[in-house]
Amino acid sequence: MKIISAEFVISNTDVMLCPDKNIPEYAFIGRSNVGKSSLINSLLNKKSLAKTSSQPGKTQLINHFLINKNWYLVDLPGFGYAKASKKKIKSFQRLISSYFEQRNQLISAFVLIDIRHEPQKIDLNFMYWLGKKKIPFSIIFTKSDKIKIKEINNKINTYIYKMSEQWSIVPKYFTSSAHTKSGIKEILDYISQMNSL
Ligand code: GDP
Secondary structure, eight states: OOOOOEEEEEEESOGGGSOOSOOOEEEEEEBTTSSHHHHHHHHHTOSSSSOTTOOTTSOOOEEEEEETTTEEEEEOOOBOOTTOOHHHHHHHHHHHHHHHHHOTTEEEEEEEEETTSOOOHHHHHHHHHHHHTTOOEEEEEEOGGGSOHHHHHHHHHHHHHHHTTTOSSOOOEEEOOTTTOTTHHHHHHHHHHHHTO
């Protein structure tokens, strides 16, 4: 898919106020610092449409971007910041559950995982929750340029092996780098394919 236009539409703290047009949307979510903003900017071929390294203390927002005038890319708040207060974690959970429970136009989520890290409970639990809610999702292993090419498969296999303890079918996954742009085309082509179904 070629990105012809990418416009910021709206930021919300309330799912009810998200755009009500019935066009397909794809949500990007992951732990703070996973590389979500960098990946979104790479996907959309923009330098800074999504803000990189947004401060963990900042208001958590659901950001809608309209792409090629026919689908939304949704930038969801980052989670798992070590110093987040209990109150912040609760409000994050409320926001995220209402988003996933209410957005019928959501075609798929992309859960971002830093390829360097061992499987983390917070991510595994979150994906398990998505599965229980029957919300389609794929994984994107980010920052693949940070490890040697021959380590990439090992890291992914370890992760998938861990997931297979909870899942009989392992979700689709991509590997990406915002620096080398690897994986960007594959993710966009996948979205394009889903949009044409
Ligand atoms: P976010 O908090 O998930 O939105 O993460 P950011 O996109 O702000 O990235 C967090 C940090 O990781 C920044 O210092 C980025 O420059 C760096 N980063 C993000 N993506 C990549 C990548 O693909 N490769 C490398 N080497 N660094 C990255």
